[in-house]
Every structure is written in C-alpha cells, then in structure tokens.
Amino acid sequence: MSLLAQLTVNGLIAGAIYALVAAGFSLIYSTNKFMHFAHGISVVVGAYILYSLFSLIGIPFYLACILTLIFSSLFGLGTYRLMYLPLQNKKASNVVLLIASIGVLILFQNVIQLIFGPDVKSVGYIKVARGLNVFGAIITPLQIVIILISITLFVLLYLFMKKSKLGRDMRAVSDNKELASIMGINHKRIADYSFIIGSFLAGVAGILIGLEQNLNPTMGTILIIKGFTGAVIGGVGFIPGAVLGSFLLGLAENFSIWFLPSGYKDAIAFVLLFIFLLLKPTGLFGINKDVKK
C-alpha cells in the first residue's frame, strides 16, 4: 500500500461525506442567510428513518430510501414553517434563528435518544469487508459510490443554480432579497423550496452516512461542524464551492496528520477555517459582496 495514495483516498472519502452535509447546509444558507445548524439533525433523522423502515420494519431497501428522502424533505420544510418562519415574521434577527436552530438540534437529538436509546445502531445493509485495491489504496464500493454521488451533486447543483428557473430565482433572492421581490419572485416560496431541496440533500446524506458509519443520536453535531467548515472554506453562499471546500477539508485533514500528531486532526479544520476567513473572507470561491452586508 502506498501511504500517499491511501491518504488521498481517505481524504476523498472524508471530503465526500462532509460535502454531502455541506451541500444542503449551504443551499439553505444561500437563500435564507442564516445558519441552519439543525441541518445536522436532519441528516441524523434521515439515517434513523432509514434504519426504522429498512432494519426494523423490513421495507425493501430502495423503497425505504425513497420514503426516507420524502420524510427528510418534509422534516426540513416543517422546521422552516413551524420554527423559522414564525420567528422571521416577528422580525427576529439571524442570531436568534441560529440559537433556535441549535434548540431544534438539541430537541431532536434527545427525542431520537428517547425513541431509539443511546446505543450505536447499524443499518446492516452492506457487509463490512476488505476494500478494493485501487492504485495502491484501499477503498470499498460504498465509498466509491459516496464519492461519485458527491461529485454528481456538485455538477447537478452547479447546473441547477445556473440553468434552471428555480435555481436562478434562488440566486436572485440570495443576491438581493428586495430586488428579487420587485422582480416578482416570492421569496417565501423560494425559502420553502430551499428547505425542501436542502433537506432532501440531508436525506441523501443520511442514507449514505447511515450505511457508511453507524448511527447514534449525537452524531449530528460532529457532522454539521465538519459540513459547515467545508462550506465556509468553499464560500458559504456558493453551493458548488461548498462541495469543493469539503473535499479540500478532507484532504487537508488527512495530509496534515501525516506529519502532525493525530490529536490535531480536528484542529486542522479550524486553523484552516480561520486562515481562510482572514485571507479570503468569502471562502475560496465566494462572491465578494456578501461580506459587506
């Protein structure tokens, strides 16, 4: 095994997982301009729904996946309609929404523990086996799928934001809400869509992460921190950038640990975040006008 190849592959796997979380988070941020940290729990809810449907009830896997995606989208829409929208209607500032999103995260994390208990759960669809040898590095088929899906997401999101009517409307709202409503774009409708699509992506992340890692109620916090860091590195309001930033984060963590003690692994992400913000406050691919709000 070549160490370099393996570290690259490890970085890609980690990055792809971060990207799955970052994509939805960033999409929601870009149109709504607040930090939806509860996105982390949307992912976990997705994973637990898959676990209940497939592992507990025994619904066929692909059907269970489709249902998971639907539930996740509804869950995201629900958080928006029932929590954020009423707050926004009362002119709550974005910091209040941030605290509310953390409240939602704590709430559902513990609801999940009440229902499923604190133990590790495993979906058990894929048997753990020694991975394939690709250019001297070892990787499992599922991990290849995860990386491919992340890359596909990157392309699709890019096309969606550039080409589709809805994507262009979203960008318009993201750039300037007032101007967008003058142009006849209903920003509440756009916000609905951003939560539906963003949480759909959380469902995708929940399924894949649920298969790759195991499930426990507290996993959402770690996931959202990493996804969020990836998103920031790539430019928080620019979705394809969030995906690239996540890959960059995964690779940076892995290569730095090559020569640093592994206790610094999590710190690398934050040192990187800090440096990026100082040198390039809009993230690698960000658009400049966001800073001077």
Next chain:
Amino acid sequence: MIWPYLTHLLILIGIYVILTVSLNLALGYTGLLNLGHVAFFGIGAYTSALLTKAGVPFLLAFIIAGIFASIFGYLLVLATRKLKGDYLALATLGFSFVIYSLMLNWTGLTRGPLGIPGIEKPSFFGLTISSTYSYLIFVAVICILSVFVIYRIVKSPFGRLLEATRDDEMGLRVLGKNTFKLKYKAMMISAFFAGIAGSLFAHYITYIDPSYFTIPEIILLLSIVIVGGIASIKGSIVSTFVILLIPEALRFLALSSSILGPARQVIYAMILLGILLLRPRGIFGRVDLE
C-alpha cells in the same frame, strides 16, 4: 438544607453573569458577533490555574488571567478587522476551536485531556476562601464590580460611540472616528472580564480540563445573551438566572429515571424555543443585530 446547593448555583450564576454581561458588551453594544468568548474564559481559567500552581499569589494570577485574555482579545480583533457579520462570527468560532485544540494537545503546558486537578482555593491578604459561602461573597463582590464597571462603560460617551459603531460604522468613520480602535477596546474589556470569570471558575471547581471550553459552552453563553436581549445588561443578568435555573428546575420534575436524561433535554429545548417564539428579541431586547 437547601443552602449549599443554592450557594453553588449562585456562584455559577455570578460567574456567568460576568461572562454574559461582558459578552453583551462586545456582541450587543459594539455589534461584534463574537462566538469566541468561551476561549477568553478558558484562557483565563488556565492562566490562573497554572500560575497559582507555579506559586504566583492568587490575586496576581487573577489579574494576569484577565490581562492575558484581554491581549488575546486584541489579537483577535486585529486579525479579524476586515470581517463583518456572519463571517466575523465564523472567524471567532474558529478562534475558539483553535484555542480549544491547543488546550487539548499542548500537553507540555496544559496537561491536555488530563486536566489540572487540585487548583487551590483563593487566598489573599492572609485569608483563604475555603468555604463555599465565603466563595459566594467573593464572587458576588467581583460580579457586582464587573457589572458596575461595564454599566458605566456603556452609559459613558465611549459606550455611545460603541453603539454607534454597531449601528452605523460608515457614518462614524465619516465623522473621523477610528472605529477599529473602538472595537478593539471593547473587545479587550470584554475579554478581560471573561478572563477573570475563568479564574473564578477554575478556583471554584478546582479541576479543569479542555472539555469545559468548547461548543456546549459557546451555545450556552450565546443563548443567555440572545434570550436576555441584545445590548441589555439587565437582560443578560435576568437571562443568566433563567437559562441556568431551567435545567435545575427540571431536576425537580418527577421523571422516571429511565428517561430522565433525554426527557429533561427535550423539555429544556422546548422551553428555549418557546421563549424565542414569545420574545424573539429577547426578554429586554431593544435592538436587532444586522
């Protein structure tokens, strides 16, 4: 025999009042969206603990803890002076994570995850504060002094300049004010009080490790300030009592022990969300950020 328990809670509340009122000075009054306040708290705690372990008298260590945190406050503003709004929030959050990793991994200095046990109780002028009751008096004195000082600051012309920085930085610049100078002064004062709060905390708990100074703590501090209201000292004080006492009140809820842990958390989150929905600007909030 409810008193020892209440004394303990009041000591914690006193420490958190210093923390949140000082955070409100930077976040609420100056508009610096600082998510790194907990780092100053940690720096203060570690500085004071390590110095007294090395034989430095408590009072000196206590002051140095504040000054040291204050220096970091200056550096943070210096490094992030080009950032605003969410991006400033992210950078300060990053800063607090970096400080946390240093506490965790710089084992030569901080003993890393092993933490620092046996931090002595404060003693000065020949008297040692050993009982919790006397510690409460000590904390109360420091707390009242700190709140008084911060209150005077925000009511002074300097305080009004800070609020003007928050509301219209460009306008202030046009008037020829150096807003950078205002910001770092506010942050240094804010960090100083967080640092001495850290010292009070370390010498009270007597055992600290890095896990005290990370995300849950950031969330707690931020929730208190937001629930209390931006730019309201009264709000932060009231909110400290409310937010710290809710989980304590929940202890008296007769919950079956098999679900007690998560059920309390669920109720706590619901109450927090309920308060936000009822008073989206905080209990005594008068201004909005952004």
Next chain:
Amino acid sequence: MRNLIISVLLIGIFLIVGCVQQPAAETTEESVEVVEAEVIKVGFMGPLSGDAASYGESIKRGVDLAMKEMGLDNVELVVEDSKCEGKEAVTAINKLISLDGVVAIVGEVCSGATLAAAPIANENNVPMVSPSSTSPKVSEQGEYTFRTVPSDALQGDFGANLAYDRGYRKLAVLYTNEEYGLGFNNVLTESFAALGGEVVASETFERGAVDIRTQLTKTKDAEPDVIYIISNSPDSTVAALQQMTELGIEAAIFGSEGQKSPAILEGAGESAEGMVVTAVSSGTSGFIERHQAEYGEAPGPFAAQGYDAFKAIGLAVEQGATTGEEIKNALFGSDFDGASGHIVFDENGDVSGNYDVFEVQNGEFVLTS
C-alpha cells in the same frame, strides 16, 4: 401561527411529564411510606444524556438490580444526570448532597467528572463510589472517594504483559484523546517498552469520532503486530474496527475494558472477530444470568461494577451506618463477593485489579483466561 406552535410546545411538555408521571408517582408513595422507617437516600450520578449516555444506562441497570435484590426498604435511590461533564457533575453532587440529603453516592462515571466532584464529596463527608472511573488520579482524591473498578495503572500494565506474553513485539496504540485514554496509554506504552517491546505508533481520536482512517493508515504504515484500542465510545470503536477491516489491517487487535459491550459486537459484526479485550470483570455467571432475566440482555459495560458499588453502600447501611462518615468507615471494612469479584477497598478506596481476557469468537465474547 406562533401561538399554535407555542401551544404545541406546551402540550408536548405536558405530555412528556404526563407520560412519566405514573412511575414517578409510585416512587413518591414509596418514599412517603418509608419516611417512618427513617429513609436513607443514596444518590446515583452519571451520564444519562449526551454521547456517554450508553455507559450511564448500563451502570444504572446494575445499580437498580442490586437495589432490587437487596430489598432495602429504607433506602431510596436519587438519580441525577451529569452528562459526563465536570461542571454538571459538580452541580449534580451539590444538589444530591444538600437538597436530597444523600449519605452516599454511586458515581461519577467518567474520570474527569469524578475528579471535579470528589472535593465536594470530601468536604461534605459523603462517600462516592465510582463504578467506572479508572484514572490513576482518582486514588489520590481523599478518603471519601472509592471505586469498584481497578485503576488503569493496573490494567495498562496487565495489557502490556498480556500482549508481550502472546509474542507481540511491535505495539500500536489508538486511544481516545481525554483523561481516560491518555492516562491508560501512558501506562501501557511505558510497561510495554520496559518489557522490551517496541511502541511503533500512538494515535488519538476524539470521543465519538467515526472517521479514524487517517490514524489507521498511519498505524498500518508503522507495521505493528498488535493494535491496542483504548476507547470509551462504542461508536468510535465500531468505526475503528470496520475501517481496519476495510483497510486490510491484519495485526492482532486488543481492546480496553470499555470495548466489552454488546453494542460493539452488534455494530462491528465480523470486524470485531478475534479482538482480545482485557476487561474488568463483567460479572459472575450468576450476575449475568440475573441481569439477563431482569432486562433480557447481557450486562453492558460496568454494570457489574455498578451493582457492587451499590451493594457496598447497601451492606454498610444494613450494618447500621446512617451517616456519610459511618458509611465511609464501613466501606473500608467491606469484604464481600460481589458481581464483579471479591470487593475489598484498600487505603485509597481502590480495589485490586482482576482482569479477565475475552476474545470475540463467532460474534460473542468468550472468556479465555
């Protein structure tokens, strides 16, 4: 709309309280009854929410079982959640001592929280019996701190000898980056080196981390013949085991006592096959059977130690001890066969280290020595 949501939140709160009022009401009645018989309150504190909650649950089962079996009708258990955080533990112990008036406590679970709470136990003369805090520093916490689990100073040494005796010479350690992991790692690597072995890699991870590939890749590159996992998070252990399989790491795997958990067998499946766990006793066969009968599951980590911690206190109460000081004195005289073995506390409140060696065979922990 907003009012609707607030009402929903309120209803939710009432529902939760309502749902659990039933068992709670029973306890209150009980306590009313036993007030006449001079009720003695014993506290339990440990993580019941957050990422260490599974340990708290497992230990509490042991405590509940001991309480049920001893049938002490003048003893009431007061449970507090500490989330394994120092500050929470200090608040919890203050509440237990001053408000509930407990005379003894089973807990804390995590070493860091025990160290934070111990000074308060000492000040108030309330003995604390930890079922699971293995940090060597717990020994130095004064005469009111006891534990029914041996110090890591012993287990690290035991593990080093076991690995060396089995012919392994190149050791890699993978430990959780906190009090427990670092303390254990220090003893383990020192002892292994003193025996003449070589420590080729020493990597850490955060509690709950599930991406351990980088650390494992580095470990694999160092070519150890044995890897020792020191973890108190089943999530991380499961992830590490699976990723070892994926990466094709063929070194032998050893695990510290926290690894002897059904959650790990369930989560890691075949990846756990062949893992050797040096564990404090998970209970005598009688205890395991009774636990199985009560809960329908084998005991989780430290359930037996939790049982013994309560039993030690319970026996002291049976002998007539009613105050913290009397219980402390009685604990120093403890001498009984508990669920985890023979319990005698030394002058530091420690028990001697008896370790079992288990090996995972066909998805089960099999006792090998």
